[in-house]
Amino acid sequence: MSEEEPRGPSPEERATAPGDVGRRIAARREELGLTRQEVADRSSSAATYIQYLEEQPAMPSMSFMLRLANALDTTVSELTGSSMDLPPGTGHAGRHSRLIELSADECRALLSTHGVGRISVSTTDGPTVVPVNYVVVDSLLAFRTAAGATPAGAAGHVVAFEVDHIDDALSQGWSVLAIGTASTVDDPNVVQHLNEVAYTAPWADGPRDLWLTIAPTRLTGRRVQVCQSPTPPSG
Template identity: 60%
Template sequence: MTSHDTGPGPVQDPDYSDLGRRVATRRRQLGLSRAEVAARAAAATGYLQYVEEHSATPSIGFLLRLADALDTTVAELIGGTAELPPGFGQAGHHPELLELSTAECRERLSSHGVGRVAVTVEGAPAVFPVNYTVVGDLVGYRTAPGSGPAAAAGHEAALEVDHIDSAFSQGWSVLVIGPAHVVTDLDESRTLEEHAYTAPWVGGGRQQWIVIRPTRITGRRIRVQASPV
């Protein structure tokens, strides 16, 4: 075991690196504690915490064990696939295509995140990524008046959310369809602001809330045999 595997080094304030964020995110996706991942990777829990919270430079041996412990690849952890579209891996063995129930769709949808809204702009179809929020039966996102995503208001709109696990060639997608409108009620706008998981990634100037009231929610999931459920 190298010196990188045995201790966290000097105590510092958290200085999260891209590697640390990816490790922590993947660990949470799998529902694992630091102690569980550290045990799988044959490392000290304190060092795993250091990797997650500081600009660490782990050895390749540790990265290989950590990637195996997190059911992913070293390339994924270090961001080597960040510029590639999701789903670049090969199809898994014996994949199953499963329909998600309405309850399962809502559960995945309510995790919040980034979705894609489909609208019509100048007579042509267009798709835009948006940071969305779920409040009760409503799905909302902030945008700028006159922008592409704002074109959904006053029309039937579709919003798609998905998660792709390239390490296992599996994932899921949920499609929401329903009428969209601009939020003008101050109480409704305040409620959406309070429940917003994140501000729009593209920055400020996007304070107009567009809300979709779902009339249909459907979803599918690809599951590969012998992979985590």
């Protein structure tokens, strides 16, 4: 059992730690598919303490944060949010890494059901890339925007849609590129269905009630994977 036991937040913690650390801990744990007990075992603590950290506005000691970051295969900076304004990929390259081409099925699995992707749109000022919240419905990529907004200009054109994930802690990640024609959704029944299945509203404020879909005709992807040892020579 660790010396780190559940405790109530101090006045300083109430003022400086509104629960963001706990939310990041929970998000990373769920991303890895770990239970609280598994994280507790990895960090030499108690599952009740992990639950407390995830649900209460507390900030544990730096020594425990280091153990917790190691248990979650990440960094203290990621868990505390101190690197949130930095672009991904600022970590060092893995010592033994390789680039793997992904199959179309692997690309579909990584696209999953929802997330944030980037769409390339041709404008009068040249090509523009903007992020959008998206959802996958019946093999279509769907996203909401506002009439007249940059993403709305994709309608009727072949576009590139990219999704990626960078893990600075492990110096690895993946990217998926989908190519296809974007179309405006005019059927009110389809619009209603998309509104119902959307995982979240667009993060940006303001009304965004124009749905567009992309039917991928080509899916490609790559993964940077760090190996435990150099790849042995073939032959």
